[in-house]
Amino acid sequence: MKSPEVLPVDLGTGTVTSLVYERQGPPVGASLILAHGAGAGQRSPFLVEFAHALASRGLDIVTFNFPYTEQGRRLPDRRPVLDACYSAVIAQVQRHVPSAGDWLFAGGKSMGGRIATHVVASDAGSLVRGLVLLGYPLHPPGKPHERRDAHLPSLRRPALIVQGSRDTFGTPDEFGDVIARMTPPPTLHVVERGDHSFKVTPGGKAIQAGVHAAVQDAIVAWIQSVMSARVSIT
Numbered sequence: 001m002k003s004p005e006v007l008p009v010d011l012g013t014g015t016v017t018s019l020v021y022e023r024q025g026p027p028v029g030a031s032l033i034l035a036h037g038a039g040a041g042q043r044s045p046f047l048v049e050f051a052h053a054l055a056s057r058g059l060d061i062v063t064f065n066f067p068y069t070e071q072g073r074r075l076p077d078r079r080p081v082l083d084a085c086y087s088a089v090i091a092q093v094q095r096h097v098p099s100a101g102d103w104l105f106a107g108g109k110s111m112g113g114r115i116a117t118h119v120v121a122s123d124a125g126s127l128v129r130g131l132v133l134l135g136y137p138l139h140p141p142g143k144p145h146e147r148r149d150a151h152l153p154s155l156r157r158p159a160l161i162v163q164g165s166r167d168t169f170g171t172p173d174e175f176g177d178v179i180a181r182m183t184p185p186p187t188l189h190v191v192e193r194g195d196h197s198f199k200v201t202p203g204g205k206a207i208q209a210g211v212h213a214a215v216q217d218a219i220v221a222w223i224q225s226v227m228s229a230r231v232s233i234t
Contacts, residue, residue: 002021004019004020004022004063005019005020006019006020007019007020007093007096009085009088009092011067011085011088012088014070016065016066016067016070016085017064017070018042018062018063018064018065018089019062019063020060020097021052021054021060021061021062023055023058024056025056026058027099028057028058028220028223028224029099029103030060030099030102030103030105030227031059031062031097031103031105032060032061032107032223033064033086033089033090033093033104033105033107033108034047034050034061034062034063034108034109034112034132035063035086035089035107035111035115036065036066036109036111037109037110037111037112037135041065041069042063042069046109046197047109049212050212053213053216054216054220057217057220058220059223060097060099062093066085067081076111079118082115083119086116087119090104090106090119090126090128094127104127104128105129105130105131105223106119106128106131106132108132108133108134109135110134110135110136110137110196113131113134113136114133114148116128117131117136117151117152117155117159118151120155120157121152121154129226130157130158130159130160130226131155131157131158131159131186132159132160132162132219132222133160133161134162134198135162135163135197136161136163136175137169138169138174138178139169139174140169141168142168144170149178152182153182153183157184158186158187158222158226159182159186160186160187160219161186161187161188162189162191162198162215162218163175163188163191164190164193164198164199164200165191165192166193167194167195167196168195168196172188172190175188187222189215189218189222191215194211198211
């Protein structure tokens with residue numbers, strides 16, 4: 001398993017670290033940026049596993065730390081700081097990862113995916129071709145009326161939403177109304193019996209590995225379908 005390349009990202013106010021997992025399998029011809037969730041950085045077992053697995057399936061994968069994680073703080077930065085960081089990573093990846101020049105996708109786990117959607121929705125000129133959202137935090141647990149979806153119709157790009165059927169941040173059924181308002185309609189991949197991190201019950205190591213592999217296969221297949229359709233950015 002090849003170690004990722006360290007790629008520093010200058011934010012103007014400091015530097016964060018990104019890691020480039022160069023594709024190992026037959027090339028898909030696309031790059032995917034995956035940002036971490038609120039409680040764990042880019043070296044979390046979940047993100048490292050997904051980065052290596054997706055690289056082995058032919059994608060160039062980039063992960064990175066938000067400033068609070070890079071500095072060893074637990075409380076996430078305010079959204080403008082997170083947005084600016086993600087935007088800087090996108091620019092750096094476009095400069096340094098060849099496949100990102102043609103097909104660049106962005107997203108992440110939970111909060112990381114949410115920040116990706118804000119960045120893309122607010123930048124009509126973004127060259128990001130689609131979003132991969134792993135456990136999108138539609139609302140805080142136990143607060144279904146505090147929705148975080150008002151900006152999603154402004155994406156105007158394909159999106160893949162991977163959601164556990166038991167996700168306390170938003171079950172697949174809760175996405176019905178926002179999906180109806182999005183153009184093009186996003187693809188919803190449901191992890192049956194999965195929680196916010198796709199952990200299934202009853203489970204076990206082998207079962208969980210199969211669940212993750214199925215999600216990883218779905219991500220690659222979806223990216224290939226977007227590339228084949230050559231969906232334009234509007």
